Amino acid sequence: MNIGQKIKLQRLKRHMTQQQLAKGICSTSYLSKIEKNHVVPKQEIKNALFKRLDIQDSLFEIDEQTFMHNIQTAYHAVLSIQTKEHARIAYNTFYSTPISLKNPQNFYTTNLYLCYFSIIAEEPLENVQPLVNGLLAIKDNFTPYQNFLYHAIYAKFLFKQNKFEEAKSAVFKAFKVMNINTIEEIEYATLLVLEGQIHFRQYEHGNAFSRTRKALDIFLNNHAHEQILKTYNFLGLINLQFGNYEYALKFLNTGYDYAVQLAKKHHYGQLLQNIGYTYARMQESKRAIHYYRQSLKNKKDPMKQLITIHSLVKEYSKVNQTEQITKWCNYGLALINKHGLEDEARSYHFHFHIYPMLHDLDDFKPYCLENAIQHFSAIKDDRNVQKYALVLAEKYEALENYKKAVSYYHLANEASFSVRAIKAWQDL
Secondary structure (H helix, E strand, O other), X not given: OOHHHHHHHHHHHOOOOHHHHHXXXXXXXXXXXXXXXXXXXXXXXXXXXXHHHOOOHHHHOOOHHHHHHHHHHHHHHHHHHOOHHHHHHHHHHHHOOOOOOOOHHHHHHHHHHHHHHHHHOOOOHHHHHHHHHHHHHHHHHOOHHHHHHHHHHHHHHHHHOOOHHHHHHHHHHHHHHOOOOOOOHHHHHHHHHHHHHHHHHOOOHHHHHHHHHHHHXXXXXXXXXXXXXXXXXXXXHHHHHHOOHHHHHHHHHHHHHHHHHOOOHHHHHHHHHHHHHHHHHOOOHHHHHHHHHHHHHOOOOHHXXXXXXXXXXXXXXXXXXXXXXXXHHHHHHHHHHHOOOOOOOHHHHHHHHHHHHHOOOOOOOHHHHHHHXXXXXXXXXXXXXXXXXXXXXXXXXXXXXXXXXXXXXXXXXXXXXXXXXXXXHHHO
16 A cells, blocks of 8 residues: 555545645645655655554555565556556655565565656656666676666666667667566567667667567567557657658558557547648648647647647648637647646747747747757757758848858758768768
8 A cells, every 4th residue: 555545545534634634734736646646745744644644654564575566566567558657656656665675686676666667757867867876786786687677777768868879788788688588578579669769769760660560569469558559659650750651651540540449548649640740741731730630639738739739830831821820829828828838848939939930920039049949959859950040040141141140051950960860971
């Protein structure tokens, strides 16, 4: 039983409302998050809640064998489902469980699982780093299976930081120490997908496709529905980047039909989004806009909605429908303000301010584009650096400010190399 369950159970036993329990300790909304196991409460808050409910930690202690069974079950669930929500619940549950592990191997495995949960839960990387450092300090004591887990987890951590060569090396080490008889097929397939993602980000599309297609067969054989749907989506994106639009639509539509068959509605939005993007790349704006609108109807998360709104803006920009550009840029900015996403959605903030300028719907503000370029440079989004550097260069050229125009053309050229992972012109 986790902390949230303990607190909720004892609160209900005492016929207390959340407001009554939280008074003077924390906000009601924070208590609700604790009870849903969405956050781990600070020690002083936990102690205060336990004291008010007369909870003794010792009443909820579990034995080591039960704990290990539970955390292994959670690991396999997160491995199969691969959602940050499930991973966060698993992390919060087992990180906060008061237990002293006497078996060193259980201690090592628990820390490996906790690190994996934190990465899949998309915890801030600065919070994950101490866990990774801890694993590094004890890895000499790992069993072969733990060694496999360590390299696989470390590869995922490096990938999240866009350190693709280092991530590729960690994947290679995981495969090297892997014993196909001691790991589960889904673990192997998940690592294949990660390898495919690394190749994809390095524009090695043939390798990306072969690894991911192999993983799909394993997921299908194991009826790992969540992984199957994500893999269909990824295979669609790989073919899209190849320019194989027919095959991209084949994988994406197969994935969408599979999702509908299983009523996996949380996948509709992303699959429809990428079907729309495929048609956008095919220069079929009408179809692209249709699928983008369908995608938006199936998204509840405001950050995911912003992805689709931005896609709609870009497509309406292509066909120069200025009224729609204004409408969707304003809608996007209102959504950011409504949900307080000014920091998290800063990229979209720039997009929605820049597009009206590009269509002369707003005054040209060079500083807005310059700030956008600085922002995208800082987050290593070379594609948008290239795009807006070209826009600014053309604007300065039209204003006969050739010095600034040349500097931004140069920046756009450098960014284009980075987009293609090219370091020298001879490799073009």
